[in-house]
Amino acid sequence: MSLMILDKGAVAPLVNALMADYRVVGPQARGPKFVFDTITDPSQLRLDYNTTILPPKKVLQPPEERLATFVRGAKPQVETVIEAQPTVLLGVHTCDLHAIQLLDKAFSQEYPDAHYLQRREQTVIVSLECLEPCDEHSFCKSMGTLTADEGYDLHLTDLGASYAVDVATERGAELLSKYGTAREATAADIKRLNEVLSAKWPRFTYRLDFDAAELPALLSTAYDHPLWDELGERCLACGSCTNVCPTCYCFNVFDEVDMSLAEGERRRRWDSCQLDEFARVAGGENFRKARAARQRHRFMRKGKYLYERFGVLGCVGCGRCIRTCVAGISIVDGFNTIYGSA
């Protein structure tokens, strides 16, 4: 829509103003790392963060949420609960932005999930262009997520003393004009923005040995690849890789009752296909028993299955699963291994 300029000194007042009307969530330091969490003081916001432990998915699909409350007894009643509130999600990197677009598809197709969609509807996304690689584990350039054309309301690019703000939606424009003090970009600003954007690309390296668009076809030949057994031997089935993945959205649903057993809540919580019981039915049959099969399922979902369903790859190259794996399993190395032996 338009390009605006926000001085860095105007960010804190903007956040402060937003906090009056919104839950503001953004990257902040937690020990030596960063997390997305509710901002209670503008000084907590760290737009210079590299990556976060959990992706901003946690704002749109919380690790645990209420789906309903119920009353038990002779005339049981159940009432849907939608946990959504007006939220501004600040500082989303473009890899995570691509992931959110996949979540949007997953939760809106065929049977729309009102819990996710209402939260999504009430969330204004202010994303942030990455100008430096976050660390040696990310491979966004290979996955085509190093930049984004859509999926945000406002998109920031650091120009040094100020941010260029790409205003993409009506909602973003309103937010910026109501709560912030930005000015329209001049020809000089646009020139500076273009310089910054072209200068960033050489700083990022390709990690995949082939074009990511080939992944679905490549994986369709790799179902019986020896890699799966090798990964199965190393995997501890802890589920960390799926917990930190920005496109993993599988969940478990369970009930909790109060002490009197009269009332309770139906809740859902992130689940992981890497856990032993994920595909086990009550009769005892486990349809994905081997760790090798579970790792294969994760790789297939990221590189093939989700693509077949939604038309976008399930891996955005954020590197979180690699960073977190205590067994040192790397999805990008795995993809390269398969490519190398194809």
Add this chain to the structure above:
Amino acid sequence: MTTSIYQPEMARLVNVEQMTALEKLFTVELPGGHSLGHAPGQFVMVSLLGIGEAPISITSSPSRSNGHFELCVRRVGDVTNALHKMEAGEYIGIRGPFGHGFPIEKMRGKDVLFAPGGLGLAPLRSLINQVLDERGLFGRVIILYGAKRPSELLFRDELEEWVARDDVECFITVDRGDDTWEGHVGVITTLFPQVSVNPRNTVAVTCGPPIMYRFVLMELLGKGIPETQIYLSLERRMKCGVGKCGHCQINNLYCCQDGPVFTYAQIKGVEEAL
């Protein structure tokens, strides 16, 4: 109020009948007696508030709804054990119907061979009774049913009726007999030599424990029935029923949405299917 796909409808149990030591038949009525609107082979998510939800196939035929539907349930997990303790007049939650059932329109004009094993009769009965209620629209109706023991045979009244009918070829076997059993003894595959079929014009429908499929499939394929004309109803863990939670995935297929009914051609070579 917002509608959520996870909101169950509270439905009344109008009848509960003990069928075997492990299985009960529940007759369920939705509020105001409104129709479930299901197709044979579909399932519902049964909700017991405070216990949880489980996917259960609908065993009654849409052609016999009368404002009710039936669930034949084995007590095996948390939800089903709690359900077995419930009585007529009590309420359960229902979501659905979900999934793709049997494509009955593709079966009309053809011979239909049913091969249920054990509790696999529950989902198939929905289709069997629909076919029998439209008997004139189908060719031969063959039912080959196997259970472990005589005491585990389900829907015994209906089995007797099917055996007695001239227009149904129904054969029943048990893996192991007892003092009262005078029928055939042997696993389900021992029934197959008793019937010959015209494979091109035959549709086969099977459901049973995972171990049974490979043997029954060998028999069906051995009779020359095309892979596209063999239907299976698969069981998986499910937490949503609507293609979101991920539990029921069979490689790239969602059992809850793409299934639970698949053709053999669809799942042949899909390692996680059988």
